Amino acid sequence: MDIAVLGTGRVGSAVGVRWAQQGHRIFYGAKDPHSPETQDLVERSGPNASVSGVREAAAACQVILLAIPWAVTREVLDSLGPLEGKILIDCINPLTPDLKGLEMGFTTSAAEQIAEWAPAAVVVKAFNTVGDAAMADPLFSGQSATMFYCGDDEPSKAIVRQLTEDLGLQPVDAGPLVNARQLEPLAALYVYLAIFGGWGGDCAFKIIQR
Amino acid sequence: MDIAVLGTGRVGSAVGVRWAQQGHRIFYGAKDPHSPETQDLVERSGPNASVSGVREAAAACQVILLAIPWAVTREVLDSLGPLEGKILIDCINPLTPDLKGLEMGFTTSAAEQIAEWAPAAVVVKAFNTVGDAAMADPLFSGQSATMFYCGDDEPSKAIVRQLTEDLGLQPVDAGPLVNARQLEPLAALYVYLAIFGGWGGDCAFKIIQR
Incomplete structure (x- = not known):
């Protein structure tokens, strides 16, 4: 699959490298495609990856991962070309500056705000409730971390589900897009535990069953 | 410990029975203490349990578990006597009637609303993100479910932590009471998954680590 990964920070690079290694074609969209960090990321991602500005990357793909800071999200969306029918995978958490x-x-x-800003696209909330460490390595003592996703379009959700499985994470359908109102607070809980609660980033949520 | 368990529904009865079996004295506070269901609950709880109205149960204990529906919470709080220095463990989720x-x-x-309504008491949010099945039996394939709690008073939180361990659940300190803004949406996510997402009530969240 051709995937535009907008944002080359910890989330974008964690998933981009692994998807590229599995044969997906990754089109990184970076603010500065020529920076040494970005070039290093492309190199680590192997032959399936390339980098350009965000507009070019988004234009090349049907699936676009938004792994950019909340503060610039609207600006980046407005800078993209037509998004008709494209799938926007929203990993963004609208955290306050103090992260609390x-x-x-x-x-x-x-997620709902992004859907309003990009009405021609289909938004799926995903990859926002696990840290980048879990995206890079989803196994915790032999158990895969759970990755919740939500959205209103089933075919788009099926694609996100597959991309989640490709990372080795356990995909769990958390319902319609409005349930991002639950998934974003879950991310805030994760951030609290990781940063302020003494857990560190190397932990994850998991649904357990009998 | 003497614990008033206000509410004899699924949550109150699940924790009440187990705490009573472990030697805590349980003072159930019921709307109708003489109903056959309530009498049966007291019997199942053994010699450490008794039942009365909510006011009498609360008056007898320093620790009060609120396991009542959100819709009657203010009314019940107002019906209690003085709450100076008492610990209110709030298990309540302010779910919409459609549970969505x-x-x-x-x-x-x-939790914050309850703290406003009962300013003389200390509120700890807890037991709201696991189902009653997990409270009755915390082990899922050998792993204990995680139980998040939050509050602003450390000694009260330590008591809740111990009561959580007494149930065999894994207590996780989720920070100050304001973080109930994350724990209540987590409960809504659980309810979504259990009722609408096909998971059923017999699942739970767990924090996993390397």
Whole structure:
């Protein structure tokens, strides 16, 4: 699959490298495609990866992963070309600058806001409740971390589900896009535990059953 | 420990029976203490349990578990006597009647609302993100379910932590009471998965580590 990975930070690089290694073609979209960090990322990703500006990367793909900071999300979306029918996978958490809470919630969510800003696209919330360590290596003492996703379009969700399995994470359908109002607070809980609660980033949520 | 368990529904009865079996004295507070269901619960709980109205149960104990529906919470709190210094363990989720979301969030939470309604008491949010099946039997394929709690008073949190361990659940400190804004949406996610997502009630969240 051709996937535009917009954002080459910890999330974008963690999933980009692994998807590229598995044969997906990764089109990184970077603010500065020529920076040494970005070039290093492309090299680590192997022959299936390339990098350009965000507009070019998004234009090349049907599936676009948004792994950019919340603060620049609208600006980046507005800078992209037509998004008709494209799948926007939203990994973004609208964290407050002190990382102790969210900038929105309950009556809306970043995912719903993105869907409003990009009405021609289909938004699936995903990859926001696990840290980049879990994306790079999904196994914790032999158990795969759970990755919740939600959205309103089943075919798009099936693609996200497959991309999640490709990373070795356990995909769990968390319902319609409005349930991003639950998944974003879950990310805030993860951030609290990792940064302030003494857990560190190398932990993850898992659904357990009998 | 003497614990008032207000509410004899699924949550109150699940924790009440087990705590009583472990030697805690359980004072159930019921709307109708003489109903056959309540009498049966007391019998199942053994010699450490008794039942009365909610006011009498709360008056007898320093630790009070609120396992009542959100809709009657204020009314019940107002019906209790003085709560100076008592610990209110809030298991309540302010679910909408269709169980698909919450009645409040982001700028507040049920826990914070309860703290406002009962300013003389100390509120700890707990036992709201696991189902009653996990409270009755915390082991899932050999792993104990995680039980998040949050609050602003460390000694009270230590008591809740111990009561959680007494149930065999893994207690995880989720920070200050304001983080109920994350724990209540997590409960809504659980309810979604259990009722609408095909998981059933017999699953639980777990934090996994390397």
